[in-house]
Structure formats: structure tokens, C-alpha cells
Amino acid sequence: MVDVKLENVVKEFDGVQAVKGINLHIKHGELFTLLGPSGCGKTTTLRMIAGLDYPTSGKIYFDDQEVTYLPSYERGAVLVFQNYALWPHMTVFDNVAYGLKLKKLPKEEIRKKVEWALELVKLKGFEDRYPTQLSGGQQQRVAIARALVVEPKVLLLDEPLSNLDAKLRLEMRSEIRRIQRELGITVIYVTHDQEEAMAISDRIAVMNVGTVEQVGTPRDIYERPKSEFVASFMGKTNVIRAKVVERDGNKVTAEFEGLRLDGLHYEGDKDDVVLVIRPERIKLHPVENAVSIEGTVDLVEYYGFFTEVVGLFGDTRIIARTISDREVQGLRPTQPVTFYIDREDIIVLPKQL
Numbered sequence: 001m002v003d004v005k006l007e008n009v010v011k012e013f014d015g016v017q018a019v020k021g022i023n024l025h026i027k028h029g030e031l032f033t034l035l036g037p038s039g040c041g042k043t044t045t046l047r048m049i050a051g052l053d054y055p056t057s058g059k060i061y062f063d064d065q066e067v068t069y070l071p072s073y074e075r076g077a078v079l080v081f082q083n084y085a086l087w088p089h090m091t092v093f094d095n096v097a098y099g100l101k102l103k104k105l106p107k108e109e110i111r112k113k114v115e116w117a118l119e120l121v122k123l124k125g126f127e128d129r130y131p132t133q134l135s136g137g138q139q140q141r142v143a144i145a146r147a148l149v150v151e152p153k154v155l156l157l158d159e160p161l162s163n164l165d166a167k168l169r170l171e172m173r174s175e176i177r178r179i180q181r182e183l184g185i186t187v188i189y190v191t192h193d194q195e196e197a198m199a200i201s202d203r204i205a206v207m208n209v210g211t212v213e214q215v216g217t218p219r220d221i222y223e224r225p226k227s228e229f230v231a232s233f234m235g236k237t238n239v240i241r242a243k244v245v246e247r248d249g250n251k252v253t254a255e256f257e258g259l260r261l262d263g264l265h266y267e268g269d270k271d272d273v274v275l276v277i278r279p280e281r282i283k284l285h286p287v288e289n290a291v292s293i294e295g296t297v298d299l300v301e302y303y304g305f306f307t308e309v310v311g312l313f314g315d316t317r318i319i320a321r322t323i324s325d326r327e328v329q330g331l332r333p334t335q336p337v338t339f340y341i342d343r344e345d346i347i348v349l350p351k352q353l
């Protein structure tokens, strides 16, 4: 396992920058995720780390060795593709053994290593099957076994779960995490699914049009987004357009829809801001250090283990989420409602989008 470093990595296609000078430091033994919407440059970045594509400029290091222009097999990175890319005419055993046969290892050693890899992905006994005789999840496991059997320094996974149904996706997600922990291997994972990224990663880089907007643990990124883009990409959240109308150092008063919220923390200098508030942080009963806003109920949506109350404040809809059934009983559309929000739970960021 290795540290992977990217220094000012740029990738141009036909003069257009798909990756715009990114810096990343992925630590050994870490499960690191590149997260972002379609087209933001995740796959391009992964392919450059894999050595399947080379940067237009910038450098890539595995530990202290520069690998920017080294081919895949010389740098010890293996990429597992979204569609698995198994050879249909080969058995599971031969698919997994392929890379070892290329290396011309002795037969007995190949057999042992393949056995080890298939055991790791829980596919012992499937050696003689062909890919078409396997479920999607099993094919995915073969692809992972085939990648791991050559003992890569870094394993790269490009949207590995996107072809699986919802239940299998959860199962394979835990499997990948288990295998990564068991081997202590460095894994770089690409997904556009924020929930998947949160669940599986040690750290996440959130990407947006070829740049890295924020790097941090899932908790950091969810609790302390540094930009409007990151805040709105990480799950269902309230992003409220507002204006700073008063300042006292880092404490500001912001206004939206004629409502004034004072005592908010803000370090920026732009007056056009957004207030980011997670729905589960909004209370329907008074709490200490809270600001309160009065509006009307627009909708009450029951989800089973929680209920969402959508409040209407002028033209602005704000979602509150509660696990208390009692609190929402009797709330009907058009009735008045008061939301209470701890000032600490209001993140003020410069307007970006």
C-alpha cells in the first residue's frame, strides 16, 4: 500500500480542461472517494492515477516515486471498471488467474493465490462457472478478486456498484469496506452517490467542474461544508438565499423574506449569502440559543421513522425533519408554524450557484 499524491494535475481534451489543476494527498491504507456530479472529472482523475491516461501537466506520486508517465503495470495500480469487463469465454478461475499467468508464475502458486482471492470475496466453489452463470453481484466480486490477486499497491474502483440493484449495492458496499480493512490496502473509489460516499469512505474529495471543492471526512463535509455547492450536493438540505444586513466582526444579521436572523457566524465579505440548514437540525419546539421564524405549514410528509414538515416563509420553502410523532400531530397545511434553529446550526456561506 502506498500514499498517492497529485500535484497540480491538469487534463485537457481538445484544448478543454476536464481536470483543472487538482492537488490531492491520499494516505496509505485509506478508502478515499472522489465524489461529484456527472462530468466533473472523477473518471478522468482515476484513469490518470491508474496510468491508463496521462496528465497534460502536473505530477503524480506513489510514495516518493513519481509515476506520472509510468504504465499501469509498472506502477502497481489496478482499476476495476463499472461494467466489470470479465472475459465471457473464461471461467471464474481463469478470469482471476489471468494476470498471474501473464507474469508466468508457477502453476501451484497461481492456484493458491486464486484460491486466496476467491475466498476473500466469498466465491470459493465458483471456480468453474462462466460469467454468464453469475449474478451481477458475483460478477463484481470476480472483478475485485481479479484485481486483488496481483496484490496492487492501490486499488481503483470506478462506480463499482452502479449496475447492481439497491439491496445488492448495500451488501457489496459493506463487502468492499470489509476487504479494504482486512487487507489494509489503499483504495480510491469513484461515485456520484453522496450517501454511498458517506457510508464507505475514510475521506471524501467533492469535485465540481474539474476542481476539488473540499476534502474531508464524511462528518466534516456534511457538518462543515465550505461552499454552497458542497452543502447542496451532500444530501437533502435547506439552502436559503439571504442578505447580510448588519455586521459586528464575525457576527452578522442576515435577512430573507423580511425575516431577520441575528448572531450568525460568517467570515466572508460578500453580502449575498446562503444559509445552509440541515432539516434534522430544525426544531418545532423552543430550544436554547435558537432563532425562531414564523410561517405557515405547506406540507407534512410521513416517512415512517421520521416526518418532514415543509414550512412556507414568504416564497421560501424550508424543510424540518423530526422523529417525534407527537410534534407533528395536528399540523395541517396553511396553519401557522414556528421553526426554531440553534444559531450554531446555521451555516452562512457566500452565494455561489
Ligand code: ATP
Pocket (backbone or CB within 6 Å): 013, 014, 018, 036, 037, 038, 039, 040, 041, 042, 043, 044, 045, 192
Ligand atoms: P461520470 O460520472 O458521468 O462518469 P465523471 O465525473 O467521471 O462523469 P469524466 O468522465 O472524468 O467525468 O469527464 C470529465 C469531462 O471530460 C467531461 O466533460 C467529458 O465529456 C470530458 N472527457 C472525458 N474523456 C474525454 C475524452 N476521451 N475526450 C474528450 N473529452 C473527454
